[in-house]
Amino acid sequence: MSEQETPAQDNPVFAIEKLYIKDLSVEVPNAPQIFLEREAPKVSIQLQTNAQGIGEGVFEVTLTTTVTSKIEEKTVFLVEVGQAGIFRIQNVPDENMEPLLSIACPNILFPYAREVVSDAVIRAGFPPVLLQPVNFEALYMSRLQQQEAAKDAASAATIQ
Numbered sequence: 001m002s003e004q005e006t007p008a009q010d011n012p013v014f015a016i017e018k019l020y021i022k023d024l025s026v027e028v029p030n031a032p033q034i035f036l037e038r039e040a041p042k043v044s045i046q047l048q049t050n051a052q053g054i055g056e057g058v059f060e061v062t063l064t065t066t067v068t069s070k071i072e073e074k075t076v077f078l079v080e081v082g083q084a085g086i087f088r089i090q091n092v093p094d095e096n097m098e099p100l101l102s103i104a105c106p107n108i109l110f111p112y113a114r115e116v117v118s119d120a121v122i123r124a125g126f127p128p129v130l131l132q133p134v135n136f137e138a139l140y141m142s143r144l145q146q147q148e149a150a151k152d153a154a155s156a157a158t159i160q
Contacts, residue, residue: 013057013090014100019112022062023082026120029075035125041069041076043129047139051101057090061105065113067121067129079120079129083113102140110134 028034046066054060062084069076087105089097114131121129 010091012092013088014092014104015088016108017058017086017088019083019085019109021081021116022084023064023080024116024120025078025080026124027075027078028124029078031125034071034074034076037071037074037076039071041071043067043069045131047106047134049102049106049136051105054086057088059087059089059101059105061085061087061101061109063106063109063113065117065131067117067131069126069129077121077124077126079117079124081113081116081120083109083116085109099140102143103136106134106136110136 048064051059051061062082064082066080068078085105089100117131118128
C-alpha cells in the first residue's frame with residue numbers, strides 16, 4: 001500500500017448520532033402580577049458546555065443555555081435549556097479532541113438551543129428572545145488564555 005492509500009478504518013470520523021433536549025426548565029415565579037409590568041426587562045444569557053465520553057469514540061456534549069429576564073430585582077422569567085448531542089468521533093488526534101468537543105459540537109447544538117429558548121419564552125407568555133450567534137472558538141480561546149494566566153500566577157506565587 002502506498003502512503004496515499006490509507007485504509008478506511010484510519011480515516012477521521014465526526015458524525016452526529018443523536019440530538020435531543022436533555023433538560024428544559026421554564027419558571028415565571030412572579031406570575032400573574034409580572035404580566036402587568038410595563039417596564040422593559042433586562043435579559044441576561046449564560047452558556048456552558050459539558051462533554052463526556054459515553055463509549056469508545058462516542059461522546060455526549062451538552063450546551064446549557066440559561067436566559068434570565070428581570071425588572072430590577074424581580075425575576076420575569078427564567079428559561080434553562082440543556083441541548084445535547086451524541087457524537088461519534090474516531091481516529092482524531094488527541095490535540096484536536098478538545099477543540100472538536102468545545103467548538104464544533106456546541107456550534108451544531110446552538111441553533112437547536114436557540115429555537116427551544118425562543119419557543120419556551122413564547123409559550124410562557126412573553127415576546128420571543130432571539131439569541132445572537134455565538135463565537136464558540138473565541139470563547140474556547142479565551143478560556144485557554146485564562147487557564148494559562150492562572151497557571152502563570154500559580155507558578156509565580158510558588159517561586160516567591
